[in-house]
Amino acid sequence: MYSARQKYNLSFFSIFILIITAAAVLSGCGKQTSNAASSGKYETLELRYQGAVNSVTYPELAQDLGYLDPIKLKWIGNTTSGPQDIQSTVTGDVDFGSAFNGAIVKLMAAGAPIKSVIGSYGVDKETWSGFFVLDNSPIKSARDLIGKKVGMNTLGAHHEFMLKEYLRRNGLTEKEINQVTLVAIPPVNTEQSLRQKQIDVAVLGGILRDKALERGGIHALFSDYDLFGKFTAGSYVMTDKFLKENPNTAKKFVEGTAKAIEWARTTPREEVIARYEKIINERGRNEDDSTIKYWKSTGIAGKGGVISNKEFSVWENWLVEDGELKKGQLKANELYTNKFNPFHK
Known part of the structure; x- marks a missing residue:
């Protein structure tokens, strides 16, 4: 039996999915097709996203390092939370978003047509x-x-x-x-x-x-x-529709982001912080770069953000135990893909 709160969560996500399914059908089509003719190898040369105040995301770092060229990011505002970011991805307001893997599993269980493509943040002895x-x-x-x-x-x-x-x-x-x-x-x-x-x-x-x-x-x-212990806790997601219609762009996005993650992992901390400060100051969003001095590590467990099965199965099992997911309703290895990641072997 579900508790009152669990019934609320399930009904909320069910209603949400009805809304976002209609929105996803109506949104984005003009943008992707209009760019396709002029983008050459890539289906679209622009990726819309939400940022985070006083911080730098790995796609933003990838763009600054030149790893996404010729694709450019278009900032449409800052996200208020991981669940909000991936919901915006499903509704077509942005082309990718990031959230905790458990929240991604929960949204997928409600029928959201999304897939995780690369790790976005994690936990280690420095970052927790x-x-x-x-x-x-x-x-x-x-x-x-x-x-x-x-x-x-x-x-x-x-x-x-x-x-x-x-x-x-x-x-x-x-x-x-x-x-x-x-x-x-x-x-x-x-x-x-x-x-x-x-x-x-x-x-x-x-x-x-x-x-x-x-x-x-x-x-x-x-x-x-x-x-x-050390684990990748969240991922960047894209919709199934976007991945089907823009495979080359998606691949470039994941490749560039993966390289940026490894750059941050292997570059001296002081140099990473200096780069982050530069990005924040140059983008002109009226932010405070002093918080960046506290950056310590990526926290991401997999090289280049490669996703492992356990990073989703643990939350799938958790939701089953919590009564929010039926056993066998989802399979962990169907919730993500590493096929675009150059560090996946």
């Missing part, structure tokens, strides 16, 4: 998100979270999956897990909410984690790295 409590907090274990509030940037994505995995591994029942309240809070406000005791646990990563630790008075109860 922690579930932080105040040093004087009574919360010492998973069971102590019952009845408590946990603040995170987006519900139904990476951090919710990690929290529930932690609770399940520590023996909490589904009824007990449902007593842990999840609160969506803008990342920049999460630390303050914790210190003001508006929430009991705050999810912090990257610069927000490092600055909060510098200020002291908090510690991590657990992290996503504690749970899974």
Whole structure:
């Protein structure tokens, strides 16, 4: 039986798919066909996408390094979350998007015609998100979270999956897990909410984690790295329609992005940061490049963003256990493709 929240999620995604299917049919056709005649080898020379404030995505890095030439990226705005980004991909507002693999599986289960083509972010010993409590907090274990509030940037994505995995591994029942309240809070406000005791646990990563630790008075109860070690957590997706109609463009996009990932992985950290600062300053979006100094690693496990089966099967199994997916409804190896990635052997 599904819980009330699970029924809501399923009905929401079902309604969403009806909308996006119609939108996908109507959108994008003129753009792709109009460019085809003049693009030569590539079906289209322009890829629309959403960026992220004060940060550089791997496709943006690839373009700056010349790895996407002659294809150019067209920034249409900044995404508010991974689920929103991949939903925009399905509706045809953008040509590719990135999200947590669990969120991608969930959207595919609802019928979204998308496929993951390359890893987009990950977790390692340098790049991770922690579930932080105040040093004087009574919360010492998973069971102590019952009845408590946990603040995170987006519900139904990476951090919710990690929290529930932690609770399940520590023996909490589904009824007990449902007593842990999840609160969506803008990342920049999460630390303050914790210190003001508006929430009991705050999810912090990257610069927000490092600055909060510098200020002291908090510690991590657990992290996503504690749970899974090094792993690729998210992927870039494209629609099945786009991949069918633009195979050469898709291949160039994946090749260029894969090379950019490896450039960032193998280039000295200071040089990567300098390049990111240059990109941010040159694109003129009124951003603060000081946050880039906290960049530490790609976190991506597979060379060049190559995707492994386990990076999807673990979330497929998780959703089956959570009652949001029927056993055998999806097959992990059908959710992604490495055929465009030059680092795949």
